[in-house]
Amino acid sequence: MKNKLLWIGSVIILILSVFTFIVFGVGTEIFTALFGKKLPAFGSYDGKPIRYEQGTYFADTVAQYVENNGKSANAGTYYTAFRYAFNQTVFTMMVEDAVAKSGYKVPEIAEDRIMVSYFSDENGYSQKLWRQASDSYKASLRKEISESLFRSRYMEDLFGSSDSVGNDTLYGLKISNNEKNFLANVENETRAFNLVSFDIRDLPNEEVVKFGKEHSDLFTKYDLSVLSFDTKENAEAALKQLKANEITFEDALTLDTATKYYREDNGKLTNTYSYQIDAIVKPSDDDTAKNAQNAIKALKKNEFSDVIEMRNGFSIFRGDGESVAMDFEGSININDVASYIKTYEASYMQDYYMNIAKNFVTEASRTIARGSEDEEEDSPFDAACDKFELVKTEVPAFPLNYGNSSLFTNLPSSVSALAGASTNEAFLKTAFTMKENEVSEPIVMGNKIVVLQLTKINTNENVANTDSYKSESVNYDLNALQTAVLESKKVVNNVDKVYFDNFMKNSL
Numbered sequence: 001m002k003n004k005l006l007w008i009g010s011v012i013i014l015i016l017s018v019f020t021f022i023v024f025g026v027g028t029e030i031f032t033a034l035f036g037k038k039l040p041a042f043g044s045y046d047g048k049p050i051r052y053e054q055g056t057y058f059a060d061t062v063a064q065y066v067e068n069n070g071k072s073a074n075a076g077t078y079y080t081a082f083r084y085a086f087n088q089t090v091f092t093m094m095v096e097d098a099v100a101k102s103g104y105k106v107p108e109i110a111e112d113r114i115m116v117s118y119f120s121d122e123n124g125y126s127q128k129l130w131r132q133a134s135d136s137y138k139a140s141l142r143k144e145i146s147e148s149l150f151r152s153r154y155m156e157d158l159f160g161s162s163d164s165v166g167n168d169t170l171y172g173l174k175i176s177n178n179e180k181n182f183l184a185n186v187e188n189e190t191r192a193f194n195l196v197s198f199d200i201r202d203l204p205n206e207e208v209v210k211f212g213k214e215h216s217d218l219f220t221k222y223d224l225s226v227l228s229f230d231t232k233e234n235a236e237a238a239l240k241q242l243k244a245n246e247i248t249f250e251d252a253l254t255l256d257t258a259t260k261y262y263r264e265d266n267g268k269l270t271n272t273y274s275y276q277i278d279a280i281v282k283p284s285d286d287d288t289a290k291n292a293q294n295a296i297k298a299l300k301k302n303e304f305s306d307v308i309e310m311r312n313g314f315s316i317f318r319g320d321g322e323s324v325a326m327d328f329e330g331s332i333n334i335n336d337v338a339s340y341i342k343t344y345e346a347s348y349m350q351d352y353y354m355n356i357a358k359n360f361v362t363e364a365s366r367t368i369a370r371g372s373e374d375e376e377e378d379s380p381f382d383a384a385c386d387k388f389e390l391v392k393t394e395v396p397a398f399p400l401n402y403g404n405s406s407l408f409t410n411l412p413s414s415v416s417a418l419a420g421a422s423t424n425e426a427f428l429k430t431a432f433t434m435k436e437n438e439v440s441e442p443i444v445m446g447n448k449i450v451v452l453q454l455t456k457i458n459t460n461e462n463v464a465n466t467d468s469y470k471s472e473s474v475n476y477d478l479n480a481l482q483t484a485v486l487e488s489k490k491v492v493n494n495v496d497k498v499y500f501d502n503f504m505k506n507s508l
Contacts, residue, residue, distance in 0.1 A: 039051070039052050039498060039502055040494075040498055040502075041494065041498075042058070042082065042086055042493075042494055042495050042498050043086060043090075043491065043492045043493045043494045043495060044491075044492045045089075045090045045093040045094065045490055045491055045492075046093070046097065046490040047490075048093065050086060050089050050090070050093075052082075057088075057089055057092060058085050058086065058089045059085075061084070061085035061088050061089060062078070062081045062082060062084075062085040065080075065081040065084050065085060066078065066081050069081075078503070079499055079503075082495055082499055083495050086493065086495050087482075087486055090485060090486060090491055091482055091485050091486070092151060094485050094488075095151045095154045095155070096150065096151060098154050099150055099151070099153050099154045104150070104153050106146045106149045106150050106153075110149055111142055111145050111146055111149065114145045114149070115138075115141065115142060115145060118141060119133065156170075156171045156172060157171050157172065158172060158477075158481075159172045159474050159477065159478060160172025160474070172474075175470045175473055175474070179473070180469050180470055180473075183407060183469040183472075183473070184469055186399050186400060186401070186407075186408055187399050187408050187409065187460075188399075188459060188460040189399060189400075189457065189458070189459050189460075190397035190398055190399045190409070190457075190458045191397055191398065191399075191431060191432065191434075191454060191456070191457055191458070192394070192395060192396060192397040192454075192455050192456040192458070193394075193395040193431065193452045193453060193454055193455055194381055194392050194393070194394060194395070194452070194453040194455055195392070195393045195394075195395050195415065195417060195418075195450055195451070195452055195453075196360065196385060196388075196390045196391070196392055196393070196450070196451050197393075197417035197445075197448045197449065197450045197451075198353040198356060198357055198390075198448060198449045198450075199353075199447060199448055200346070200349040200350050200352075200353045200447055200448065200449060201342060201349065201447050203338060203341060203349050203352065205334055207352060208334055208337050208338045208341065209328060209332060209334070209337070211337065211341055211345070211348065212326065212328055212332065212337040213328045216325060216326060216328065217274060218273065218274050218275040218340065219273055219274065219275070219325075219326040219336070219337060219340075220273070220274045220297075220323050220324070220325050220326070221272045221273055221274075221323060221324045221325075221326070222269070222272050222274070222277065222296075222297055222323045223272070223319070223320040223321030223322065223323065223324075224268075224269040224272065224277075224296070224299065224317050224318065224319060224320055225249065225263070225266075225267040225268050225269060225317070225318045225320055226261075226262050226263045226267065226268075226269045226315050226316070226317050226318070227249070227252050227253065227258060227263075227267065227315060227316045227318075228258065228259045228260070228261035228262055228263065228310070228312070228313050228314070228315045228316075229257055229258060229259060229313055229314050229315075230257070230259060230313045230314075231257075231313075231314065232307060232309070232314045234255075234257040234258075234314075235307040235313075235314040235315065235316060236307050237257075238252050238255060238257070238258070238316065239304065239306070239307055239316050242304060242316070243304065249267065249318060250267070253266075253267050259312075259313060261310065261312045261313055261315065262280055262310070262312075262315065267318075268320075269317070273336070273340075274297065275340060275344070277293060277296055277297065278293050279311075280310055280311055280312075281293050281296075281308060281309075281310060281311070282309045282310055282311050292308045292309075295308075296308065296317050297323065299317060299318070299319030300319050301319050301320060301321060301322075302318065302319065302320075303318070303319045304316055304317070304318050305317040305318075350444065350449070353449050354442055354444075354449060356388070357442035357449050357451055358441075358442060359388075360384050360388050360390070360451060361439055361440070361441060361442065361451055363380065363383070363384040363387060363388070364380050364381045364383075364384035364385075364439045364451070364453065365380065365439045366380045367380070381439065381453045393415055393417065394455075395412055395415055395418070395452075396412050397456065397458050398410070398411050398412060400428060400432050401422060402422060402423065402428060403422055403423055404422040406472070407469065407472050410422070417445065417448050417450050418445070418450075419445075419446065420445060420446050421445060424443075424445060426443055426444070427443050427445060427450075430443055430452065431452060431454075434452070434454040435454065436454050436455070436456065436457060437453065437454065437455070438453070438454050439451065439452070439453045440452040440453070440454075
């Protein structure tokens, strides 16, 4: 049987197989033989189960996908087919429900027009071909045509059909000329820039040491061991035995109720800096957490703490020796201090580089007096790059394209500092309100701070072909509809679970 589209045009490509005649039965034997068992529902739409059973739209779509993408004896390769077919089935069920509620019936004359094309040769309709076809084949074909026309009614009413009246498609929402022209004009202005960036994660060692000295209490190391339990009752029972000398600390480590939270196998506390101890105690709105932190740090050798509630479970600490302050004048573990700053003090790094970036902007924005003997020297921006030892990046021209829409040229992916720039409103507003040669204020871009200089504005007076933007607009609306349907509360998607439980568990 022919696999023929009812609705022609670029819009149809995105809606996948909803508008095609499924070749029923193709490849379904593969799955029956491969899995050989009745499967639970893969999910549901509006309370209606979606099952993998012979003759269902879901099973036929799975088979069609496999037929189109190559058969395999490996069950794992069918995962994509099931996910694809489930999404298609959900969307089709939504469409069929909507059309059914409207009361629409497919006219027989519409079915006949399609039927004729299946029994035609180079001379047109062929009575011979019609007579040669079995009644069951013709009945099956008419049923498939009717179902496809039924589904197409919904999409044509929303997005138009291949038929048109003048320049407007028949049916569907119409696209405003102003909207088409607006989209076409976006690409008509592009801007090129010079760019420098500061990676706030690359804090100089001297700045790390400076921070450590100013916050030296955070980096005191404590010599401690710890016992942990999931319940307070088990922790209190162990502490009672320890204080009564009924068991040793080493014995307590082997208790069935003991866990390995926060410790090495021998019981030593794994993270021993002051700030790390503070981080593992359960926070509180009163002084409970602070008092617990101070009590842990004040333990003397062989002294036990009370039971302390932690972020995970309950713990008893034992003092093993004296605390040691970090030696900022001698040996210092730069990496440990830097790790703390990156984890807890991102604003400190940002402020540091923001001040440098502002000084760069001042230097890069200076003007050269007209007629000055310095006119032949490097531009102020280049001179500032040399002074601050920065590498200038020349950014190719791009249009104002929020979210890197496929409608327009995207922001250059080759410029790593622009990662995420397409959705950074501060960046886009700055870049597209600057004057030529103007230097921007520093802009925060994730882990980077960037400074721009607008080098050129390119304009094109010729408006692009608006017809392409019309079809693209429809495609965006179509994708939005499909996404909304699949994210609906009416959808229960159990594809992953059913597939794992029935096809993957035995192979692990």
